[in-house]
Amino acid sequence: MGSTWKDPSRRSEAQKPIRQFLESFLRQFGSRLATTEFFVSTVTGTPAQWTQLLEGLEQEGATTSLIRQRKEGHFEFLRIHPMEGVAQRQPPEQQLRLLGTSPFAWNVLLTGPTGVGKSHAAKGLHATWTKNLARPGAFQRINCAGIPADLLEAELFGHRKGSFTGAITDRDGLFRSADRGTVFLDEVGELPLALQAKLLTAIELQNEKGRWVRRIRPVGGEEEFGADVRLVLGTHRNLWAEASAGRFRVDLLGRISTHVVALPSLTQVRHRILGTYLDRLEQMERYVAHQAGGPVSFVLHREALDAVQDFALSAESQWTWNYRDVEQSAERLALLAWSHRRGKAKRVGIGMDIVTKEIHFLQERWSSMPGNGEREKGTWADLEEAMRAGGVDSLSELERWETRWLLQARRATRNQADAWRWIQERNLLPFHGGREKGNPTDSFKKRWDRYAEYWKEALNPTPRQALPSSIKED
Known part of the structure; x- marks a missing residue:
């Protein structure tokens, strides 16, 4: 050829x-x-x-x-990136449902920023495996970033009496104590390289009399033990970038990345925020029920409910810590409402005054985060605000709509190809030729690049940016 x-x-x-x-x-x-x-x-x-x-x-x-x-x-x-198979193209919820019924999901890697619910997802997988696959073992969780490296090995694999100072008795460790259950290694990207090498051998599965087990050797011991556990790992780091930089073992990443579920940040799934508020308020009801001598209900008044939802869906709400932000906010709403409770009332209302105070508190909290006061222009919210305010007066109305859809599509998806499919699925009229064939990345990039100069003008109106000579003003 x-x-x-x-x-x-x-x-x-x-x-x-x-x-x-x-x-x-x-x-x-x-x-x-x-x-x-x-x-x-x-x-x-x-x-x-x-x-x-x-x-x-x-x-x-x-x-x-x-x-x-x-x-x-x-x-x-050379470069190492996550491989997207058929399962990885499914929404995270669908992926977790598939893995929850799979007899082959021995290692599951959960990725995503802090606070997106990796621990919750790991517990959900364990509960599903217990129910569907008859695995009655315990759920054991450990934060790899919260324990000194010299003690972490003993926590995972156990130790023998006298193997180090303070080891006054034998200890099984998480892998053996979770037999026929699940071990969740949170923040696995923080593991030191030396321990990554030891974890590498523990992850290998071996068939022993019809059971797939991992061989575990306690610290200070000579005998190996078999542990039938499923392994769920969580990280906020990009392990593929860490592996490329030499900070994470490539061979270990190969073993733990068979099933990768990328959990989205809360700003990508804003429609879930109100439901999270209501769920957390329901938990608070159960928490204070014993103090109230019976059932208590926290009720968001109609105007307050609409205000919470509008704020949650707005681009100005940053949700820096994702679901943790929402849960803490719901707790503060419940606290303020409880302080206004009259007598022994079983119905505790949350009105606009409480919600308004909470919204102001969140705005001040996010604005005081390091870097937020001096952050560069160019975020999705900045662009959308500028376009909505007519920041570029040389654009026609049709072009303004097109730029808004481009921004929303890119913000709601992971890459340019997905953004173009997002536009096609919604049949957005401003995009002439939206059903064209070809590489979706190129189709989106062609339109994205077309408006690059306009967006610079919108974000930096003074001094005024000169339009490209190839583009005539209306």
């Missing part, structure tokens, strides 16, 4: 069978390739041509790495 490859007009013809082979290869071995060193030997094509081909596949989610020439005809895959 050398002559076909070298002819630019026929290059797509040459790439087609290669793409088909790579996509088939990735479907078969996808979960391993993201973290396994491997080489591609070629008989034709330059490194630049191969890089161009693989970059195109990377944008479409089919491959995950770029290459460099190691020696003549051999290329090494």
